[in-house]
Amino acid sequence: MKRIDYYYWLNSDWAYLGNDRLEEIAARHRAELNYLPVDLPYVYAHTGGVLLSQRSVERQAYRETELVRWCKKLGIHVNPTPRFMCPNGDLASCVVIAAKFAGLKLATLSQAILHAEWVEEQDISCETTLSRVIDSVGYDSASLLRDAGTSDVAAEYRSYTKQAIAAGVFGSPSYVFNGEVFWGQDRLEFLDAALAEQ
Template sequence: MSTAGIHYYFWMNSDWAYLGADRLEAIARKQGVPIHYKPVDLPQVYARTGGVLLGQRSPERQAYRITELQRWCRKLGTPINPTPRFMCPDATLASTVVIAINQAGLPVLELYKAILRAQWCEERNIADPAVLARIMQSQHLDADYWFEQAPHMQQRYQAYTDEAIAAGVFGSPSYVYQGELFWGQDRLDMLDEAIHMHPAPA
């Protein structure tokens, strides 16, 4: 992980990653640093770092998550449904598609936002290849071609997950800049300050 820039570890089911997406991009543009997009298998991250999946958390913790989401949605002017119909399905295909497209040097911001928006705002099942294909087509991407590439990205998906854990990541979204970890979209201002204080090498 020696490459300069922001190493962005996120789950393709992460409501918080959706809320932070545009602000992360704005920080990177302002500071002139690249973002390295690295989808991870968050259930595996949890299993290896002591995390607890949402459905297994206490009612108090689940209720507070909804309260916090509602606060941030108001603050950011970005509405989402905290309990969508298809909540946190298998994100493997979505993740490996995003990795394949990113590895090809194509932009992935609008695609991964569209996938997250489909889950959290549009009541769509992102584990369904037909749903993913429609999302990709809306982004002018050849779904059949990228579905063929996706299985070849499984090793990289696992490598990103391993790398995230090695960097201290235990939740999504997480941002690592010059070895410093920032967990959660509510830490983006602190990430911005860290980049300002320690600019990346030219």
């Protein structure tokens, strides 16, 4: 069976824009979609990346321009500079991993967390916020938040992050298929073509 390894940060506005299309592409090609939340600051530190807040004014401004363009093209709204922008994503990532361990579907949960940050301007590093988001998709927030704090989940999170670097990933979202990295939601067309060719 075809498999897409999906490395992403739970603070990634670009992941939010691409998630629904990624799910559609995977379903159309009957490919397994392996959700792998990563600690992007750690990835950046080991691959030469620069956190948004540390980038030049020009690069920050261009990011906003590109977001506006893509939001218009896709018909999706995001606030380029939400009130709680890119807080610590570790707990949110561990919640998704706990859901994965529980055999739950991750697309809706991941998108709901991203939506909370980029549309609702909520602090996704806050347990109260995550509890509300988890409940909103019909999952048990108390159970997932409890499991998110376990050593097994923490170890998995670290493993995904190191796997990402080993796979050549340096940004979010990144899709890896047959050892080939497709970086950014604007590369989904190329991922779609690669799946079609196999």
